[in-house]
Amino acid sequence: MHDMLHKSDNALPNGVGVGYKAQHFSNILDNADPVTWLEIHAENYMGAGGRPIAQLRALSDRFPLSVHGVGLSIGGEGRLDPDHLSRLKHLVSWLNPASFSEHLAWSTHDIDGAGAYFNDLLPLPYTDATLARVCDHVSEVQDTLGRTMLLENPSSYLAFDESTWDEVAFLTEVTRRTGCGLLLDVNNVFVSATNMRLDPRAYIDSFNHAAVGEIHLGGHDADEDDHGAPLLIDSHGREVADPVWALYAHTIAVGGPKPTLIEWDNDVPAWDVLAAEAARADALLAPVPA
Structure with missing residues (x-):
């Protein structure tokens, strides 16, 4: 099966990208x-046309594009939504992006026979049953x-007692069984490691860098849990934090240069602010030997 899969010809460059917002067109x-x-x-x-599709077509003539899904619920217990998957296939077919990615998370659940959708991307236990489903x-x-496709590591806020795999081993096994690649979100690593009192550099050192097709960087918000301990929230609504920049520098030193995205989805800033974040990433990425 894996031999039939292909990536598009316009691969992402080992440079910096940003999440596109219409106000920056x-x-x-x-x-x-x-x-x-x-x-x-x-x-x-996924709509039929209009200004968003016209702008997207114009951008696709000038830039390699990455399509990032947030609604498939890859980790959900039920089957994938066939209508959503059909709309996604239509988009990917005409756009022919350089990359497609989704989260290792779930956002849909069957409640009393009715489908429910949650706005948050929720983590899942790492068990043999979950592995088979994913x-x-x-x-x-x-x-x-x-x-x-590329599968993204989640941001986590707690550990599941029933987990029998650690996250890196779980992701590596998914790539082995399916042939998929990985999207390494460095901010998610830092958020999860802080919340669960783990070493983020050890996570990065053990990651399957050969499978990484894209890196994400984004901002997070700081809070405290009920015991006064630090609790980080993956918010995508501010600048990348200094310790995440340091972890990114370590990541590309270990795994080599990768296409790197600045994610800023909430409280979107003026273009010069976003471009400055991209320039900071470029300054770290450009000198790293391939």
């Missing part, structure tokens, strides 16, 4: 430096799209 066309590629959220472009879902997505 003119800025990007006027001067995108140092941004070399763009990411869109699939669910924003692999089935990843394989279904790849078979439907006719391309290799």
Whole structure:
């Protein structure tokens, strides 16, 4: 099955991308430096047409694009939504992006026979049953799209007692069984490690860097749990924090240069603020030997 999968010809460059927001359309066309590629959220472009699709077509003529899904619920207990998957296939077919990715998380659940959707991407226990389900879902997505997808590590706020795999081993096994790649979200690593009192560098050192097709960087908010201990929330609504920059520098030193995205989805700033974050990433990424 894996031999039938393919990636598109316009692979993402080992440079910096940003999550595209419509208010930045003119800025990007006027001067995108140092941004070399763009990411869109699939669910924003599943309509029939209009200005969003027209802008997306214009951008696709100028930049390699990454499509990032947030609604498939790869870790969910039920089957994947066939209508959602069909709309995703249509988008990917005409756009032919350089990359498609989704989260290792769940956002849908069957409650009393009715489907419920949660706005948050929720973590899942790492068990043999979960592994089999995730692999089935990843394989279904790849078979439907006719391309290799990337699976993103989640941000976690607690550990499940029933977990029998650690996260890195779980992700590595998914890649072995399905042939998928990985999206390494460095902010998620820092958030999870802080919340669960783990060593983020040890996580990075053990990660399957050979499977990484993309890196994400984003901002987080700091809070406290009921015991006064630090609790970080993956918010995508502010600058990348200094310790995440340090962890990113360690990541590319260990795993080599990878296409790197600045995620800023909430309280979206003016273009010059976002471009400055991209420039900071580029300054770290550009000198790293391939």
